[in-house]
Each structure stands twice: as structure tokens, then as C-alpha cells.
Amino acid sequence: MSLALVEAGLSETRAVDRWWLEPQRMLQTNLREIDATMDLDRYVREVKDFGANVVLFNVGGIVGNYPTELPYHYRNPHMQGDLVATVLERLHAEGIRVIGRFDFSKINEKFAAQQPEWLYVSERGRHVNYNGQVHTCVSGGYQQEYMFEILGEAIDRYPLDGVFFNMIGYQRSDYSGNYHGLCQCRACKDKFREYSGMELPKTRDDNSPVYRKYLEFTRMMSDRQFNRVNAFLKAKRPDLAICTYTPTGVDIIRMESNRPLGQGTYHDTDKAKATLLTAGERQLANCAVHFIDIPYRHAAVSPYLTIRRIWQLWVNGAWLDFYCIGPLQRQEDRTGLDLVQALYRFHGANERWLKRTRPAGEVALVRRGGAEYDGLLQVLCENQVAFELTTLDASSLGTHPLAIVPDAGGLSEKDCAVLDAYVADGGKLLLTGKIPPALKCLKDAAFQQTRPAEKGSYIRIRAEDRQRLHRADLEKLDLVFLQGAFHVYDGGEGVEGLLRLIPGDMFGPPEKCYYRTVSDHPALLVVRHGRGVAACFPWEIGSHYERQGHQGHAAIVMGTIDSALGLDRRLRVVTSPLVEVTHRQGTDGTFEWVALFNHSGQQGKVLHRPVPIRDIAINLRPSKEVKAVRLLHAGTELPLRRENGRVTVAVPELNHYEIVLFKYAE
Numbered sequence: 232m233s234l235a236l237v238e239a240g241l242s243e244t245r246a247v248d249r250w251w252l253e254p255q256r257m258l259q260t261n262l263r264e265i266d267a268t269m270d271l272d273r274y275v276r277e278v279k280d281f282g283a284n285v286v287l288f289n290v291g292g293i294v295g296n297y298p299t300e301l302p303y304h305y306r307n308p309h310m311q312g313d314l315v316a317t318v319l320e321r322l323h324a325e326g327i328r329v330i331g332r333f334d335f336s337k338i339n340e341k342f343a344a345q346q347p348e349w350l351y352v353s354e355r356g357r358h359v360n361y362n363g364q365v366h367t368c369v370s371g372g373y374q375q376e377y378m379f380e381i382l383g384e385a386i387d388r389y390p391l392d393g394v395f396f397n398m399i400g401y402q403r404s405d406y407s408g409n410y411h412g413l414c415q416c417r418a419c420k421d422k423f424r425e426y427s428g429m430e431l432p433k434t435r436d437d438n439s440p441v442y443r444k445y446l447e448f449t450r451m452m453s454d455r456q457f458n459r460v461n462a463f464l465k466a467k468r469p470d471l472a473i474c475t476y477t478p479t480g481v482d483i484i485r486m487e488s489n490r491p492l493g494q495g496t497y498h499d500t501d502k503a504k505a506t507l508l509t510a511g512e513r514q515l516a517n518c519a520v521h522f523i524d525i526p527y528r529h530a531a532v533s534p535y536l537t538i539r540r541i542w543q544l545w546v547n548g549a550w551l552d553f554y555c556i557g558p559l560q561r562q563e564d565r566t567g568l569d570l571v572q573a574l575y576r577f578h579g580a581n582e583r584w585l586k587r588t589r590p591a592g593e594v595a596l597v598r599r600g601g602a603e604y605d606g607l608l609q610v611l612c613e614n615q616v617a618f619e620l621t622t623l624d625a626s627s628l629g630t631h632p633l634a635i636v637p638d639a640g641g642l643s644e645k646d647c648a649v650l651d652a653y654v655a656d657g658g659k660l661l662l663t664g665k666i667p668p669a670l671k672c673l674k675d676a677a678f679q680q681t682r683p684a685e686k687g688s689y690i691r692i693r694a695e696d697r698q699r700l701h702r703a704d705l706e707k708l709d710l711v712f713l714q715g716a717f718h719v720y721d722g723g724e725g726v727e728g729l730l731r732l733i734p735g736d737m738f739g740p741p742e743k744c745y746y747r748t749v750s751d752h753p754a755l756l757v758v759r760h761g762r763g764v765a766a767c768f769p770w771e772i773g774s775h776y777e778r779q780g781h782q783g784h785a786a787i788v789m790g791t792i793d794s795a796l797g798l799d800r801r802l803r804v805v806t807s808p809l810v811e812v813t814h815r816q817g818t819d820g821t822f823e824w825v826a827l828f829n830h831s832g833q834q835g836k837v838l839h840r841p842v843p844i845r846d847i848a849i850n851l852r853p854s855k856e857v858k859a860v861r862l863l864h865a866g867t868e869l870p871l872r873r874e875n876g877r878v879t880v881a882v883p884e885l886n887h888y889e890i891v892l893f894k895y896a897e
């Protein structure tokens with residue numbers, strides 16, 4: 232390719248408006264076919280007042296909301312004129328972008344009868360007709376070919392800003408949760424045989440190699456589908472954002488938070504950080520689902536749950552994204568709409584500070600180890616340690632001064648080499664569980680044996696441990712319980728062994744409830760290596776906190792981070808554990824901020840309005856000299872005290888959420 236062509240290509244790339252690369256405020260009013268009769272003036276006014284700048288609007292697939300010319304595209308019978316054209320023009324006039332929603336997972340029964348080869352076939356050899364909509368198959372002609380005709384028609388006619396696909400992939404159940412199994416259509420049989428040389432499995436069997444091959448096939452087909460969609464749409468419109476529930480071929484990964492019960496307090500924080508960790512340039516739009524469950528889509532979850540979801544997503548770099556069934560004017564459970572609107576408008580009014588930011592949490596947490604990870608994440612959140620999730624590679628660990636690796640025993644040689652280099656270069660490393668054999672920085676701690684869980688065992692906190700861990704909340708604790716395996720290491724030369732294992736002993740009857748020995752086995756090992764330092768809890772301290780929530784375990788972790796490993800944290804916050812912080816900085820280098828969220832309204836499974844939390848002290852070592860500190864929500868300036876390169880402010884009252892903005896001097 233000639234240089235001129237290369238340059239032409241580059242300037243073309245530059246010219247494409249990739250508007251989605253900054254977090255947006257999306258509102259999905261998922262229209263029912265009867266909503267074609269809604270009041271359009273009111274629709275546009277309500278979307279605008281809501282503070283949304285992107286609307287996810289139903290365009291085609293199951294129901295076409297425009298006068299389609301395609302013979303197998305079902306036109307909304309409730310529609311007069313051209314709903315898509317009218318709404319698009321009106322929203323664009325208000326500066327609001329529109330992502331068109333398509334759903335090719337089902338087709339109207341009158342077309343289904345004419346094109347049976349497009350349809351999903353259940354394990355019992357039947358088509359699935361749900362409310363007049365018949366399930367189609369990814370392998371069949373509808374999703375492989377006809378879908379592109381519908382997309383092409385819509386894209387050629389309407390200046391949409393993006394396209395969203397619902398219900399992608401190989402579906403096995405209907406909306407009532409009835410399981411119909413693996414598709415047995417002709418196209419699946421042929422394509423699977425072509426792919427694998429095997430016959431299509433007739434049912435799910437996790438132990439069968441054919442079934443495992445089938446899963447690989449469905450993933451391949453789904454990826455291929457979205458790579459084709461991407462090539463097709465971007466050739467027509469490079470500025471069109473593609474959004475759906477897969478990371479392949481998309482610009483915006485869509486997810487949902489839709490289960491009101493059974494998800495932890497930090498669920499959406501974890502989800503946002505974990506998804507964006509490997510997303511590259513792709514964005515995350517994770518919708519807070521308004522309704523309680525699919526069969527009850529007119530009834531809302533707690534407003535405070537909705538706000539928690541949206542907040543945890545956006546402060547970690549995702550879009551604001553809210554989804555309800557039907558337009559705002561037809562909501563029958565309107566509780567919480569005002570709170571979402573207030574949050575959207577707050578974000579809109581402060582875009583200067585909220586849109587172009589990057590993570591600034593200094594502790595790196597590696598996402599592995601199940602309950603061990605969950606417990607450590609909770610300790611960090613409750614102690615206002617600003618952290619980010621990382622993978623085990625040098626660029627991801629980056630400049631984080633401290634890294635935590637839960638359940639480290641199974642790390643590969645390559646992972647260990649990365650961690651050794653990290654510590655040699657000055658990093659502070661905290662592991663839990665078994666020390667992986669290939670790790671050099673902790674090799675002086677010699678492994679002896681693994682003691683299985685023993686009832687009645689404890690970890691002794693001695694006077695010298697208390698002094699070293701330097702935590703006031705350990706003053707009244709001489710032990711914490713140990714409820715799991717313990718890996719015994721000899722503290723060799725250069726190994727500082729802290730805390731001691733108390734082996735399991737008598738716990739009943741009360742007359743006989745006392746232990747007789749305290750071992751010499753350290754329960755925390757600390758070793759200096761190169762310019763850094765490594766430490767390991769040779770037991771699963773995080774899982775203990777996840778299970779029982781005893782503050783002693785949390786205090787030991789925090790004492791290890793702050794004192795034994797000696798992290799001089801950039802951000803220190805003194806407040807209730809019910810306040811969650813997030814630390815980000817502006818990409819333009821003119822500010823950083825600390826987000827505060829008040830979790831105090833949670834009572835078991837119920838989320839109430841939080842009670843105000845007062846006098847939150849924030850002490851920050853800023854990246855640059857700070858000129859002013861401002862509370863973006865309260866709209867007030869805070870007096871600041873400067874000392875030793877640090878800035879201290881006091882937030883008088885946190886009602887629900889706040890952004891504490893540290894503006895740098897020019």
C-alpha cells in the first residue's frame with residue numbers, strides 16, 4: 232500500500248466519530264407493540280427531562296416499528312405512519328442519540344409457517360411458539376441471511392447512532408423457563424457435522440466430548456455472527472456503535488443487573504471493574520433493570536438498589552444505563568424514577584469532571600479464588616482502600632504499589648515470574664493460601680506440610696504482632712478463629728514470621744474448653760526481596776471474612792497492608808465501613824476525585840433510604856498540587872489543610888452519594 236493510501240486510511244479513521252468511547256447516559260424504554268400509540272411529544276420531553284443522552288429504541292426484528300418493505304418482517308399493527316423516523320428525528324433534534332434495538336431470536340408465527348427451515352427445533356422435534364412468536368435458530372437462514380436484509384433496510388433508511396441485539400446466541404428455554412434443549416434443526420445438524428465431523432448431540436451431557444465440542448461450535452458460530460455483523464454494519468456506517476451481550480465484534484458490551492435478591496453489596500463494583508479490565512476500547516453498558524423479574528415487568532425493585540447499581544457501574548467507568556418496560560409515561564410503578572432522573576441529571580450537569588476519567592485506585596487486586604477473593608474485596612471496600620482489579624501480567628500490574636493475589640497456590644511459572652519481577656522492582660505483594668513453588672521472592676519460607684481443617688484452631692495475636700500490625704482494633708484481640716486448612720512454613724533466614732497457629736484442641740464440655748499449645752508456625756510470612764517486599768497468609772483469611780465477617784480478620788489484613796508491607800496509601804478515608812469509595816483522575820491531568828457512596832440503607836435483603844453519615848475525613852496525597860476541593864453534589868467548596876504533601880478535608884454530611892473533586896492548581 233502506498234504511503235498516500237495509508238495516510239488516507241488514517242485520516243478516515245480519525246474522521247469517524249466514535250462517540251461511544253465516553254460514558255453515556257442511556258435509557259431503554261423497551262417498547263411493547265401497543266406503545267406505538269404513546270404520546271410522542273411527551274415521550275421526547277420525558278426522555279430529555281430524565282437527563283438521558285442516548286435512547287435504546289425498538290426498531291425491528293420481532294416487531295418492526297417502521298413501514299418495512301420486507302415480506303418476512305412483521306410490521307407493528309398499532310403503528311400509524313413511521314414511528315422510528317418520527318422519534319429519531321425528534322430525539323436527534325434534542326441532541327439525544329438513538330441506538331436501534333433488534334431481536335432476531337423469534338419471528339411472527341405467520342412467517343414462521345412459511346419458513347420452517349429458519350426455526351429452532353426442540354429435542355422433542357417441535358417448534359416453540361411463545362405468544363405467537365416462534366423461536367428461530369442461529370444456524371438457520373433467518374439469523375444467517377435474512378437478518379442482514381432487515382438490518383440493511385433499517386440502516387439505509389434511518390440515521391441510527393447504534394444497533395443493539397437482544398437474545399443472541401443459541402437459546403434453549405422460553406420466557407416461562409421451560410427447557411426445550413439443544414436445537415435439532417437441519418442447519419444445526421449440517422453445520423455441526425461440517426465443523427466437527429460428528430453428529431449433533433441430542434441432549435446436554437457435560438461429560439460427553441461431543442457435547443463439549445458442541446459448546447465450542449456454538450461459541451464459534453456466535454463469534455462469527457458478530458464479526459459478520461460488525462463487517463456488514465461498519466462498511467455502511469463506521470460511526471455506528473454495535474452493542475450486545477458478547478464481547479466479540481462489538482463496541483459496547485451490554486450486561487444486566489436484574490436479580491433483586493442474592494447479589495452482594497459490591498456486586499456491581501466487581502462486575503464493572505472485572506468487565507472493563509479485559510475490554511480494551513470496548514465500553515460497558517450494564518443496565519439496572521427496573522423490574523423485579525421477567526414475569527413481573529411492571530413492578531420495580533427498590534429504588535435504592537437501582538441507584539446502587541447505576542452508581543457502582545458508572546464510577547468504575549461504565550455507562551449509566553437504566554431499563555424499564557414501556558415508555559416513562561406508561562410506568563405503573565414509578566417509585567425510583569425520580570432518583571434515577573436525579574442521578575442522570577447530576578451526571579449531565581457535571582460532565583466536565585465525570586466523563587473523561589481513568590481509574591486511580593492504587594492497590595491491585597487479582598480476581599481469582601472465589602470466596603477468598605470476595606472476602607478480600609469486601610475488606611478493601613469497607614476500609615476505603617482504593618483498588619483496581621488487575622490480571623497477572625506486568626502491564627496490568629503496572630504502577631500499582633501493592634498487589635494482592637488471593638488463593639495463590641495454583642499460580643503458573645509464568646505468573647510467578649511476573650510477580651517476582653514486580654517485587655524485585657519495588658512492588659509490595661500480598662498472597663493468601665499456599666505459596667506457589669515457582670515463586671522466588673518467598674522461597675526462603677520452606678514448606679513443611681498442609682494441616683487440614685481442625686475444629687477448635689485459632690490464630691494467636693501476640694504482643695509483638697499487635698505492635699507490628701499497628702491497629703487499635705487489635706488491642707482487644709489475642710486470637711481469631713481458624714476454620715480451614717493451614718499451610719505450615721518454616722520461617723528461614725530473612726523470613727519474618729508473624730502471628731502463630733494454635734492447633735485444634737478441646738472445645739467441649741465447657742470444663743474442657745481450653746487449648747494447651749501454641750505452635751511456632753507463623754500465620755503471616757514477610758520477606759524482603761530486591762527493592763520490594765512479599766507477604767503471605769498461608770491460610771484463607773479472605774474466606775473467613777466472607778463467611779463470618781469477624782472484624783479481627785479484616786484488621787489483620789489492613790494491618791498487613793498498611794504496616795507489615797508499609798503501603799503509604801495515597802488516599803486515606805476515616806468513616807463508617809458503610810461508605811464505599813472510588814478514586815479516579817481526569818485524563819486531562821487537571822483533577823482527581825473521590826466518589827463516596829452511602830450503603831447504610833441496607834437491612835438484609837431490603838434497601839431503604841440511607842441515613843446520613845457525618846464528618847468523613849479524607850486525606851489525600853494528590854498527584855499534583857491541589858488548588859480547591861469541591862463537593863459536586865452538595866455544590867460547596869471545602870476548606871482544605873495542607874501538610875507534608877497531603878491534603879485533608881472533611882465532608883460534613885453524606886446523604887446518598889457525593890463526588891469530592893480535587894482540582895489542581897493551573
Ligand SMILES: [Zn+2]
Nearest residue numbers: 368414416419
Ligand atoms: Zn438449529
